[in-house]
Amino acid sequence: MTPDPLRLVTDAVSRTGEAALALAGRERLRLGVTGLSRAGKTVFLTSLVASLVAAGAGRRTLPGLAVTGGRLLGARTIPPGIEATPRFDAEAHLAALAADPPAWPARTDDLSTLSVVLKLRRHGFYGQVLPDREVTLDLLDYPGEWLLDLPMFDQDFAEWSDQTLARLRKGLRAAPSAEFLAFADSLPVTAPAEDSLARRGHALYRGFLGVARDEIGLRFLQPGRFLNPGPGGDAPILWFFPLPEAARDSPLGLLLARRYDAYLRDQRDRFLDPVFRRFDRQVVLVDVLGALHAGRDAFEDTAEALAAISATLRYGRGLLDRLTGGLLRDGIGRVAFAATKADHVPEVSRDNLASLLADLVDAPRRRAEGAGAGVSVHAVASIRCTQEATATHEGRAAPAVRGVLLENGRWATVDPGVVPSRRPPESFWNAAYFQMPVFRPPVLDLHGAAGVPHLGLDTLLSALMDDAL
Incomplete structure (x- = not known):
């Protein structure tokens, strides 16, 4: 910035x-x-x-x-x-x-x-x-989601759209974003500045962001207020989405770009200046x-x-x-x-x-x-929330933790498995992913x-x- x-x-x-x-x-x-x-x-x-x-x-x-x-x-x-x-x-x-x-605590x-x-x-x-x-x-x-807006302050609408769409078209994002991408890619070069189109694209894109956060565990998701709009709730300033280059000079594209710029000005006044400056x-x-x-x-x-x-x-x-x-x-x-x-x-x-x-x-x-x-x-x-414990697997003792589960109030001993000291090798990701339970806080x-x-x-x-x- x-x-x-x-x-x-x-x-x-x-x-x-x-x-x-x-x-x-x-x-x-x-x-x-x-x-x-x-x-x-x-x-x-x-x-x-x-x-x-x-x-x-x-x-x-x-x-x-x-x-x-x-x-x-x-x-x-x-x-x-x-x-x-x-x-x-x-x-x-x-x-x-x-x-x-x-x-x-509930989500901030x-x-x-x-x-x-x-x-x-x-x-x-x-x-x-x-x-x-x-x-x-x-x-x-x-809200932690708002943090991801910071890199957007160095991007205009076209740059942000290009980077976001490139990210959506690969890896774990591709499947849950497919409906949104099909909609965005189908917009003509003369797409009108109609709020029905803007809100449809916004809803599809925001739906993808929710799935990516809550079901896949992704975090690089922008803009933050799409996931957590704050006390003001949904508002026209939020009704935009990343747009392919072919439709950016259309009336709809110009409308989305204006909303993108207005969103960043609002985030600067409400969040960036009072928090991160x-x-x-x-x-x-x-x-x-x-x-x-x-x-x-x-x-x-x-x-x-x-x-x-x-x-x-x-x-x-x-x-x-x-x-x-x-x-x-x-x-x-x-x-x-x-x-x-x-x-x-x-x-x-x-x-x-x-x-x-x-x-x-x-x-x-x-x-x-x-x-x-x-x-x-x-x-x-x-x-x-836990204390040291020992778990037994196939007759072998392994270090573990023990705590009270939030969901049922029962004690449980959990072996979280190996924590690597550096980024894991390819073989690490071949194992089934471990779901960590939620423990109760102590008294x-x-x-x-x-x-x-x-x-x-x-x-x-x-x-x-x-x-x-």
């Missing part, structure tokens, strides 16, 4: 004010939690907030985080004020997880934000002469196990989606950052890639899970490192006073924010 000069000036003015507050011990850190749909963003944020608040009250919920050794004096969420953006309701999500029976359908204030004791001599520091941590939640730190959550178990095409599709998204973001230390010694940050300084649901595999497989993620995100990881950003890779479970404190049991959340936060805290 080409930077807007006016926007850069506005950001610099805003950063100058924030730098003054930082010198006074009142800093602000924007943490972007990025992930494709069903990667676990909402659960991650809920666990993070509960664990930070509990750590601030003296509980050892985040032992690997540097500030928990007596320096974190308190943590509190900022109550709602007059913000136009919906508030991330961590309390409601925690209450649902702690209910009897518990419920995992809108942007929401929440800020947590951390009160920190200063180090050494400065702690004796200066007041305690306050770091405000801004958090964001949003000014991250300081970034967590990229990836459901590696889900992609692995969905098959080779879904696995490679996830890698392609993450690389495309990464190419649109600003990493590393930009000019303002270098000139001001970090006081005016203008890029993402640190990024942590995290394979979620690490509790679904036994401990002996978690290093492989992290290594597999590192290989999966090789392109975005190299891009961030090349720009000067600090990069780390982790295997985490925002809420640990949680309704108010989160004891925090949330997790795997690796503290290590991830330390790698991401130890310099700022």
Whole structure:
């Protein structure tokens, strides 16, 4: 995305004010939690907030985080004020997880934000002469489907149509998109700008996207609001679809191109600018196990989606950052890639899970490192739902996990099989794909006073924010 000069000036003015507050011990850190749909963003944020608040009250919920050794004096969420953006309701999500029976959060359908204030004791001599520091941590939640719109900002309607149609004509996409492709390919060069045609093509294309996401496990699906339109629901701005070159100069083609441009302007105002323009730190959550178990095409599709998204973001230390010694940050300084649901595999497989993620995100990881950003890779479970166990197959013991199934409330021991440390060879995909069960969350404190049991959340936060805290 080409930077807007006016926007850069506005950001610099805003950063100058924030730098003054930082010198006074009142800093602000924007943490972007990025992930494709069903990667676990909402659960991650809920666990993070509960664990930070509990750590601030003296509980050892985040032992690997540097500030928990007596320096974190308190943590509190900022109550709602007059913000136009919906508030991330961590309390409601925690209450649902702690209910009897518990419920995992529903699919996110809108942007929401929440800020947590951390009160920190200063180090050494400065702690004796200066007041305690306050770091405000801004958090964001949003539908994962919207994330895939980011690469579209660098494409016009023709470019997007060409790339999308080429993708639809091969691999797993070809069969479920066949009806849409037959409709689109049959449109004449004089196709009229009739909404009956536009809505028919839109409905067919959106139907394909739903099948690709829910039944095949694909993730590189655009535009995001076709799958998750948000509170506004369906609207004329969404009634477009990728169009073959032969019909693009038709009245219908010109109408679809105008709607495409209007859609991107609307997404920039509603989503791109308020969410992705000014991250300081970034967590990229990836459901590696889900992609692995969905098959080779879904696995490679996830890698392609993450690389495309990464190419649109600003990493590393930009000019303002270098000139001001970090006081005016203008890029993402640190990024942590995290394979979620690490509790679904036994401990002996978690290093492989992290290594597999590192290989999966090789392109975005190299891009961030090349720009000067600090990069780390982790295997985490925002809420640990299982315990270590042993399964027996043909008289042989194998590491496994054991947990309570969400569907029936019964305990089950699950052997998820081999987790490769790198992209699997061809022989791996010849085996039947494994369907991972959905486990119940453990019994949680309704108010989160004891925090949330997790795997690796503290290590991830330390790698991401130890310099700022």
